[in-house]
Amino acid sequence: MTVPAPLTGVIPPVCTPLTPDREVDVPSLVRLVDHLVTGGVDALFVLGTTSEAAYLTDAQRRQVVETVVGHVGGQLPVLAGAIDMSTPRVLDHVRAVTAAGAEAVVATAPFYSRTHPAEIARHYRLLADRSPVPVFAYDIPATVHTKLPADVVLRLAADKVIAGLKDSSGDLAGFRTVVTGARADSALTGFTTLTGSELIIDSALALGADGAVPGLANVDPAGYVRLDRLCRAGDWDRARAEQERLCALFDMIAVGDPARMGTGSSALGAFKAALHLRGIIDCAATAEPQVPLSEAEVERVGKYLAAAGLL
Template identity: 75%
Template sequence: MTFPAPLTGVVPPVCTPLTPDGEVDRPSLDRLVDHLVDAGVAALFVLGSSSEAAFLRDGQRREVVEAVTARVGGGLPVLAGAIDMTTPRVLDHVAAVTAAGADAVVVTAPFYTRTHPAEIARHFRLVAGASPVPVVAYDIPSAVHTALDPALVLELAADGVLAGLKDSSGDLAGFRRVVTGARERADVTGFTVLTGSELLVDSALALGADGAVPGLANVDPHGYVRLDRLFRSGDLAGARAEQERLCALFGLVGAGDPARMGGGSSALGAFKAALHLRGVIDCPATAAPQIPLAPGEVEQVDQHLKRAGLL
């Protein structure tokens, strides 16, 4: 499917259901895709943080893309992460996920090695030059330890290098600079700006964002689609109320005890526990070395779902 310019609406970063022994659970993944598509989402993003892409073997990454593109059958755009430490490794992922059917690739700045802004720019130019599909930049400094400068993002957009930005920086002022620049600059056309925040979707849309990539949309895609539609219809009070309901639901990511696990284990474990409790996936397993939720922590997730009206 052709990647739209711009892409608008809710784009869930699809979780990767796993079997107890750590393999991709294809039947559960198919059901999860159906769960998201039936809610009316605009596109799907696989192999991002919520997909546990960093934990998947290369063959599993390709398997996920093949499974999701086959399931949607061209009905929705599928964006696939091509995330790795350096340009040559990213180019290998680009070749693999596009061969598997991805309609766009999502790429971070290089990481592990220290990287100069000029090298980040060169990285994106080299990736775009080799990619047969549009390239979306992924700004996630918490993971790659480099924030993308809004001026650089707009420069690369103007040059046709980048088709969009998925912003998980937490820098609302910087996000606003990109949104404003994309709207006002005559040399930037059709550029997609998406927020990765679960908690600020209504605010991001008010700033002029095209859509959202909230991990919590795996659990409640209907809620985020409803929020998006309320905002676009002009019902700002309704959108705010829906956002506040989703903010309360997002509390489930804190179910894990921080004395024994990291925030990633807690959040991804909670998303998968919620999907399991809702009957979407067969097993809530997360990839090693993440620590699974204990029964009492799963009960907290259950209570959040019930308060949100999802069980």
């Protein structure tokens, strides 16, 4: 299946279920994909931050892509993260995930060393030259410590280097600059703008974004699809109510005690605990060295699910 231009709707960044021994739990991954497809999502994004791609071995990354592509069977487009520190390493991932069947790749700026905007642009141009599938830029400065400048994104889009942007920067004003710039320039027809924030999807769609990549959609895909469809129908009052319900559910990411774990351990642990409580995955384990939630913290996740009508 080819990726539509623009790609629209809800594209969950698929969690990677793990066994207690931290191997990919293929049966649980298949059930999770079925859960998302049944929820009505429009595409799938594997090997992103919510997928714990940074913690997976190269073999596990490929196993995830092969499993999801093999199971979806062309029903939905599958985008795969090709995320690493340098251009050559990212190109290795591009070759691996496209060989496994991914229909687009999603790449951050290089990281570890800080990069100049000219180096970021060169990075994406080299990826596009050598990728057999469309390349999406992934703006997540909290992780890679570099913000993708709006002017660089728009220039790369106009030159057909990148097919879209997944914006997880939290900078709604900056995202708006890209969205409005893409809408105003006929050279950018078909360029995809996606927000990665669970909390402002109604606002992002109102300003003209094409879709969303919310990690919480693993837990409640139907809720995010409902939100997306209400926004597209212009039913803003009901959309706001649905967004606020999802915002309240998203508060589960803070159940972990910050004295003993980081925000990533808490958030990914909460998503996986919720999926386990809902009977979708067999084990809520997160990849090492992340710290697992306690029984009491998992119980709090269950209360969030119950309040949202999901348990």
